[in-house]
Amino acid sequence: MPPEPYPCSISLITATNWVYTGIVFGTTIATPGGFSASTTLAADVVWYAYVVTSVDINGQESAPSSYISFGPFKDIRVTAGTNTISWLPVTGAVSYNVYRANPSYNNPVPGGSVFGFIGNVQGTTIFDSNIGPDFSSGPPIVQNPFSGAGSVATIYLTASGTYTAVPTVTLTASPGVTATASSVTSM
Numbered sequence: 001m002p003p004e005p006y007p008c009s010i011s012l013i014t015a016t017n018w019v020y021t022g023i024v025f026g027t028t029i030a031t032p033g034g035f036s037a038s039t040t041l042a043a044d045v046v047w048y049a050y051v052v053t054s055v056d057i058n059g060q061e062s063a064p065s066s067y068i069s070f071g072p073f074k075d076i077r078v079t080a081g082t083n084t085i086s087w088l089p090v091t092g093a094v095s096y097n098v099y100r101a102n103p104s105y106n107n108p109v110p111g112g113s114v115f116g117f118i119g120n121v122q123g124t125t126i127f128d129s130n131i132g133p134d135f136s137s138g139p140p141i142v143q144n145p146f147s148g149a150g151s152v153a154t155i156y157l158t159a160s161g162t163y164t165a166v167p168t169v170t171l172t173a174s175p176g177v178t179a180t181a182s183s184v185t186s187m
Helices: none
Strands: 008-014 017-022 036-039 043-056 068-073 083-086 093-101 115-121 125-128 168-173 177-182
Touching: 036 043, 036 068, 043 083, 043 115, 093 125, 115 125
Parallel strands: none
Antiparallel strands: 008 017, 036 083, 043 068, 043 093, 083 125, 093 115, 168 177
16 A cells, blocks of 8 residues: 555444555556657658657556657648657556647647547557548646645544534635535434
8 A cells, every 4th residue: 555644445344354445546547658750741840749658448548658750850830741649558448539739730639739639549559641630629728626735635624513504614725726525414
């Protein structure tokens, strides 16, 4: 088990058998890595960027990979050609979702760019011959309130008095993500 404190669940099996299990927030399938990229396009001024996610048998999608960025080449939107992106297989993955940013002229695709879905493949390679990205379906945004800067580490809540309903506690963390929990009272 990871060192305490961390979120967990305690289950009573029998009077002498309790199970203490860490809670996993977010996806449990690994993110793809080990990328290679090639193209049939001639050298020019356009840069490309892709991200890939793995998908398990339950349809759970991993966090997006780091950018796969390469260039400068001809613009695939006006010149016939194919970009080939490959990666290493992920244990438990049944397919992979691939996303592409709009190409960038004269400079690599900047950080924070929007990526659109271009395909789901069962292998570890995609051939992009100008697949139009669907920007209404981008890679998942991973949010875990218990990790990273500004994370929730511990909450101590004490209140005295008489309540006629179970109180609600609302927590806000940057950049404006709100987590709500209800308390359990004992009388």
